[in-house]
Amino acid sequence: MTAVLTEPPLTNGRTASRRRARLRRAVPGYLMLLPFAGLFLGFLIWPLLNALYFAFTDFNGVRPPSWVGTENFRRLWLDDPRFRKALVNSLIYVALAVTLTTAAALTLALAFRGTSWRDRVMRTIFFLPSVTSTIAVMLIWRWIFSGERFGLANTVLSWFGAEPVSWLSTPRWTIPLLVLMAVWGGCGYGMVIFVSGLNAIPEELYEAARLDGAGGWQQFRYVTLPQLRPVTTYVVITGLIGAFQVFEAVYIVFRAVSSVGGVQDGGLMLVPYLYDMGFTKFQLGYASAIAWTLFLIIFVISMIQLRVTRALREL
């Protein structure tokens, strides 16, 4: 602001010349951005806007959509018991999966944060699920929890003389199994993030704490955890978004026993429900309303999380 006041007023010619020069400098940058911008518009913004429009229509995918205003949202929020079931299942699943995954990731990071061979190997082993084909992993889980006697879980039970359990077709087991799969598959990724966060904490803070007489737990409580807050926020929010969008586990593992959502909708979550309405019941307008509702839920929860973290920082 000061610079503008102190500079002598420019003539029209000089202004135009400067603008041209600035444009010349910017054009290559914008040109290089164009491919990304095209993809971004075509494959993200366009579908998003289409989905927003369809959310206000009755659209079966083939006939032209007809405008129904907010009817889809009204039906979804007020009249749809399956949506409520999907929402409650999702919230329980997200709370359990995110909490346990974050705790497991932090524990692993504390255990294997070093640079020794042992730590590197262990980190690699725990990170492997993050880079393994999801479908292959889910098919293995399906075999582990097969209701037959040869299923791994039932084989282990049989060593203790127990009868086989119909893991996948017993609704009360559905969410715990999904949480188990999520923690197993997600803790390695969180561990890597936490390790980088742990290694970025200045050693002086621990030295100061030790000089003040802090023990191991106190160092963790008053130095490590506060210093890890931004990393924890990142892990929790990305974990939360991923957990709300769970699909493959429900779709692949429980497809062996039931239609989308598992037996008695025991594993019905928001994205599988969206898929069910859109691609098995051909109600694409309604499915779009579910998609935007899911976006709003994730947005609001993420905002709350960010606000809470900021508030904690200000304490």
Place this chain on the structure above:
Amino acid sequence: MHRRSLVAAAAAAMLLAAGCTTTGTATTPQQDAAGPAELLFWNTGSDEQAAAMQVAADRYKELHPDVTIKVQAIAWDDGRAKVLTAATSRSGPDIVSGGLSWGIELGELGGMIDLNRYDVTAARQQTRPELWSSITSPGGAVYGIPMDMTLYVFYYRPDLLQRAGLGGPPTTWAELFTAVDRLKASGVPTPLVEEWGTFEWLPWFNYLKQAGGSLYSPDCTEVTIASDAAVTATTAWADQYRRYGVPKATVDVGAGLAKGEYAMAIGASYLAGGFDSGHPELKGKWQTAPLPTGPAGAGSFVGGKIVGAMSYTKYPQAAADFVKWLYTDEAVEILQREVFTRGGELYISPRPELLAKANASDNLKQTLQATLGTVTGPPNCKGWETSGAEVSKRLQAVVNDGADPRAALTEAAQIMRDNLG
């Protein structure tokens, strides 16, 4: 700043308007006259089945040099979604095959051609009436004609039954459940298993028919699921899981029969083809019979595939001609031979008189012939496709939560009524 906001708002509005232009109504010029045509056929099922169909398509080209047909396999798991996407984008295959109910479902949405325009009288006359009625929409449109059939078969191990003191396969529900108890006592861990829609409405539908019940009235104006017959059926169906230990998840029937872990299985006819090749030790050890009967006699579900033409195809006449050709003796013979040779599977044509030529044992042919006389296809009533999974969940509650069968059926009826609306 104000101007920048206006520009941003205008850009957003333009994008929104652009985003709202999907209508799915683009018209495709169609060529009904005879002439060169290149058709793409999405065959739902395995690669082997698609390869068998390609042999039939190649033979068709020999007979009709102007028409080239390329067959591609699409998986059952996401087949419906793929076909819907094709219908939405109006691009993709000219011909599709898929579940029996897909035709009515997609046709009513405007995605498939009513084949009545291309005279399917001959096919109608050759197909079993109960199968034809299940693919005919309530308004009379025929969006896909049956391409093959899948029947329910009772598989069993005669040696295990004999060891348990049973003279032969059970013929009634009472005999079935007695056999389960005796086989269990003789050391068979899981005497009976269900396959094909294991814990869904399909196996229950068999019990419903055997008890004399139905889902809808014949004219689709009423929902009839909450009847006394249906309560009887539901109780027996639930008992097989609750009291007789039938697994609720899909099992490997061939492996279980081969190991002697299972002695009896109620499953689809397609299983028969894989027993001997997948489990050579089972060869000569298994037999088949029609399903046990209930208080109202015999009855079971018949499924299979329809084949029809997409509404946007440029060659509706050529597509319809090929679809109709699949009913000829020559086409059926090719498919029976090729499906068996390539995948070891049994191809059951919708023309029951050709069953005698199928690659199957005499025992299996007799079972299928006897079963064919008592089958019922899926309902053709509006909303059944949407209701089926919901009905399953109410039935599952009877088994898992001990829900009262009549209350569960009443809930199911309400859902079906809402969707019938």
